[in-house]
Amino acid sequence: MFAPSTAELLADGRQSEAALAVQRGTGRLLRALGFSLVTELPLASGRRADIVALSPRGDFWIVEIKSSLADLRADAKWPEYRLHCDRLFFAAPPALGREIFPAEAGFIAADAYGAEILDDAPEHRLSGATRRAMMLRFARCAALRLHGLADPTMRFDETAI
């Protein structure tokens, strides 16, 4: 038996191959823009955000990944993500086309190697209290995941963040 690889430990098995490709390319774009990011962050609402990105000055963007039209149609609650970020984007493979996505959110076209912002997102600034709560949640989740990798007895129940 082999120990699980880092990639296996980090993957949570919920994303399709197509979604993981979009996640990777979008992550590279966000890093190039100066953001750090946490994937699959559990929010106060109980939902998980696909990518939460933190700018060096403390702004939060959420990027929701859609790898198919069905995936987009199944998500009636996407406007709720706005309550947890300063800007909200969808990210999708270029073949899907920007026009099927709501105009009220930004749009990122992405493949496994990179991504591009095709439409910027309107800004809706978080309150100070919500920003502070998001910062704690983001910091805590990233630190707990790292700790679980360094000391496997420290893996944890992510729903309790």
Place this chain on the structure above:
Amino acid sequence: MFAPSTAELLADGRQSEAALAVQRGTGRLLRALGFSLVTELPLASGRRADIVALSPRGDFWIVEIKSSLADLRADAKWPEYRLHCDRLFFAAPPALGREIFPAEAGFIAADAYGAEILDDAPEHRLSGATRRAMMLRFARCAALRLHGLADPTMRFDETAI
């Protein structure tokens, strides 16, 4: 050739075996107390803190690990860590003895399996601006390290946090 293991990727080669044992046991104690933590966090001063721990309500503790008397004596600048946390502790193997450590900081006795707070640390609350800067630094460092594990092209220069 084999890919490096997660533990190899997370270790930075600066710590002795003894220091790593104290780090692991102290990490378990801090988690039991509700903290999340980042090891070897680069601070604004340019130094690295051995362990920075974040409480669920946003308090910061710094724990400096000393695995020998020589290690303690070589560190004349430990009071500076106070500028970056609400409480400062030393952590050491039980054999070293609390009495060789400064009384002005808290003290944790630790081995590889666990730890105990033998002396609590005085509280010196961070200003709002410094707390916000520490929170960003902690969040960013943890998220960037995770990203580097998930996507190896995203490894980064930690001195640039």
